[in-house]
Amino acid sequence: MSPLLMTIAAVSLGVMMLLAAVAVLFMRELLSAIILTGFISLSASVLFLLMDATDVAVTEASIGAVLATLIFLWGRGKIGGEE
């Protein structure tokens, strides 16, 4: 990938992550907030992949995007789901 394309991809991913992180604060539904945190982790994982840190990307994708999100979902199921 050319450096320019890489920079564009990295910056746009970073901006999306920032927007999602701010949006988490304003979510009415807990479910949307949880999915957004999962989205942030997945974007971070793609970012690591762009920077050739494949093993870190896999760790981030499986722990951050899958396992942590599911723990949050189970926690939400336990407390009932309202804010």
Next chain:
Amino acid sequence: MIRTVFGLVLVLVLALLLVLAVPDVQPREELEGVGLESAARGYADTGSANLVTGVIVAYRGLDTLGEVVVLFCASTAVVLILTLFPLSRRPSRPSTIVSQTSGVLPAPIILFAVYFIAHSHLSPGGGFPGGTVIASAFLLVMLGSSGVPNSLGRLPAVESLAGLTFGLLGFWGVMTAGQFLNNGFLGTGTPGTIISAGIIPLISLAIGAKVASEFSGVFAAFRNTGGTE
């Protein structure tokens, strides 16, 4: 509303700190110090074609052992706390999509993870990421079944054996080469072949088995304490 404002203020303070810190960060064009030394000697020292794994498992083997111990303590604590609160609600029946997928996907996921772990000294990979991927496959199985696993089966035995293997490999190095977690006593072989890089592949397998069984145990404990999702 107050919570939202509080969160926003926290985020803004953090953002301000980051913005203040950015001008001090200078991009490094070349390696220096320990990094330079590892990059120059790592290939010959460890015999690992993947230098990252060589550094993590051989040069920083003790750190990795400490990491594994920390994870062990954390998972023990989580399981201990969760078993104090008995099952409150039975998990609901999974949707058709989840239950069908959970019959098909885990096998290829585990296959990929085993490849990822076993080739960690050749291509990007490692015991820790591979172990978490295996755990996520088990998680999918758990999500796809409406029942709850009553016992962990042989998972604790696998976990203990893997930890023991890590420690014994370390002490084997003490006996033969006079150094804990010495990498070279088995010979480092030809870099790039599957049987090479000393004890790195063995330790990766041990870490993978340990991490996979620990995370699976934690998720079984979470599943058992209820929640409907």
